[in-house]
Amino acid sequence: MNRKTATSPRRKPSQSRSRDTVSCILEAAAHILRQEGFEKATTNRIAERAGVSIGSLYQYFPNKQALLMALTHQHMTEMQAVIIAQLNQVATQSLENAIQAMVDCMLEAHASDPELHRVLTEHAPEFMPREQIQQLEDGYIALVTAYLRQRESELQVQNIEMASFIVTHTLETLTHRAATQQSAHLNDPEFRIQVAALLKRYLL
Amino acid sequence: MNRKTATSPRRKPSQSRSRDTVSCILEAAAHILRQEGFEKATTNRIAERAGVSIGSLYQYFPNKQALLMALTHQHMTEMQAVIIAQLNQVATQSLENAIQAMVDCMLEAHASDPELHRVLTEHAPEFMPREQIQQLEDGYIALVTAYLRQRESELQVQNIEMASFIVTHTLETLTHRAATQQSAHLNDPEFRIQVAALLKRYLL
Amino acid sequence: MNRKTATSPRRKPSQSRSRDTVSCILEAAAHILRQEGFEKATTNRIAERAGVSIGSLYQYFPNKQALLMALTHQHMTEMQAVIIAQLNQVATQSLENAIQAMVDCMLEAHASDPELHRVLTEHAPEFMPREQIQQLEDGYIALVTAYLRQRESELQVQNIEMASFIVTHTLETLTHRAATQQSAHLNDPEFRIQVAALLKRYLL
Amino acid sequence: MNRKTATSPRRKPSQSRSRDTVSCILEAAAHILRQEGFEKATTNRIAERAGVSIGSLYQYFPNKQALLMALTHQHMTEMQAVIIAQLNQVATQSLENAIQAMVDCMLEAHASDPELHRVLTEHAPEFMPREQIQQLEDGYIALVTAYLRQRESELQVQNIEMASFIVTHTLETLTHRAATQQSAHLNDPEFRIQVAALLKRYLL
DNA sequence: CATGAATGAGGTTTCATTCAT
């Protein structure tokens, strides 16, 4: 999986049949990653499960890396959508409520497809250039920074950027670890309260 | 890299020449991982860089997985030694000081060989059974739990185990991210203070 | 050559091009086994001689063992076909004639590709599970048993099963040894008569 | 295991310690072949089990092939000793008794170390030049020929050489198959009688 | 003579990718 090869999709899926094929392939890849793990997810196997020929797969993705990146993009976008929606909803609430809501929301977002999330996250370094991973995370942090800046007056922290870095990674890690290592925590209200407490006491 | 194969070292390095060879191989592996990345670290390349034949490499490590695990073990042990030493030193200090000391210590531990640490951590799922990774982390958490229990009366948190989980992963992540993504933070006193603040406000 | 790996053909040779490739590979393997011996028959060499890439070889055979088993199967099937045909032809003849006919037939069957037969037979224990070898032989014995049971009244032996074991192995060995060690015997009418005599005097 | 390399023992085991070492190595090889199979019998493993260094092993055997040939030679010699002794004992008895005695004797000889016998026999083509295997067998046949010639007047067969070929291979195979495939036959008196009957009816 | 660390040619196998049909 050479990192230097082109990774932009080969052809815009402008026609509906193409979009179907792309979806099929991505869904097949997701299924195999979830059920059989990263090492079993060969391009031939993905094509087979998607019901298309390996040649067709390469019509839509220039290489395996691009396929995995597209899947990651899709997955991350879905998760981000949930989170952004929540951020908007809590925009007017008290920060205290907002933080608790964000924690709940993150945990739920991670609970929706935890196995795929785990596999993609663990193996991302193998198929994504580091800059891209960084970009994704920077995106999250920027979102949080923007939100916190609006509420700057209510916060005890001075350096908003650094606080965003800290808060984002902390929340991301704790939800991720809960999802992948301590799934008992995922729906444990006590855990949610504690994580929220950690953030509240720091920020407020 | 089959996860099911034996991974215990093949030959006890009882003689000094053997110990040298083992060290050479591990150092060569570390060097390649640091400078050229995980995918370039093939057994042949490692042997070549170590100045030994591929056969010799396999005299001391039954397979590639075992080699990487040994290197990880070595690296983790070195880091743990620093941390445990620090934990003992701060045992008698005020919790507030202790927390700050631990944060400093973790950041310094991560600063010693950050690139190797990053590569090993990112690719660990490829060569270590998940249980083993878990064990390593559980070890850290147990250490923290034991320490916090001694100071239980000074803490505002009730559930020490959960607090240990939260505190350990938070500290681990923030130092790790600082080391791998924002090396500017590594020696920024402000960052150290903020991370310590996050933990202090939660625990005390 | 791991005995535990899957050995069923990987891809049905449904298309004519595939069937050609499979035949090419098997013929190349047979040629090398005959001309250069078992130890020279590496997968790379077989592919090279077949004029296909090593990858193609592994498209059709999951591993070397499977390839050798397929070749053995093909060879044995060809020989069995001759023998079964002969058994049917002699079903109505006198036992005395039948025995002589079978001896002739076995010798001729062994004469068709004696070198390949020798190599495959000698090295079978290296690539076939013992049960499979046993099965092949049990198949022969069952055939003979069935035939002898029909003629039970003409025989002086009581224990038909044991007699089949004895007769089958005796005939198989003598023809095989003649083919591989004393090829002079292969077409020597005197030898055929003597072997037939051995069996006739025992059975009748 | 190159067939072209020198195979004569490197040094005559004239000194008693040397002879011990040689015996140790051969016994270790036999043990591994019996218990773990041919593919596990590497030179390093044999040396280890024999309690000598791999270097020492190569003091006494120029290569692996020579070692295996020596072991085979030893094993065959032991079996031949039993058979020759029996041949002498029965020299004066009636041929009918002699044949039965030989059958019994062969079955018992095969019963003494059947697993080693099986492994050596099955894999002999891998480490012995074909001529040598042939020589061993020709030795047996010559023995039988000599014996039968003495009794020529009592026999109904004309061509003694051919009869020896037939009788020897038949008896060898039936006892070998009994030992390796139908161990029930090994001590079944009925089987012994049948095999003897086969030979008696042919010869007498 | 003994040792055992070192050697390295060469084996089997995988899998991302191409291209003739």
Added chain:
DNA sequence: CATGAATGAAACCTCATTCAT
């Protein structure tokens, strides 16, 4: 555009053998 047979670089690993100590 779809197909899927074919490709082949490159990975991991073994084991008979040597030779400096």
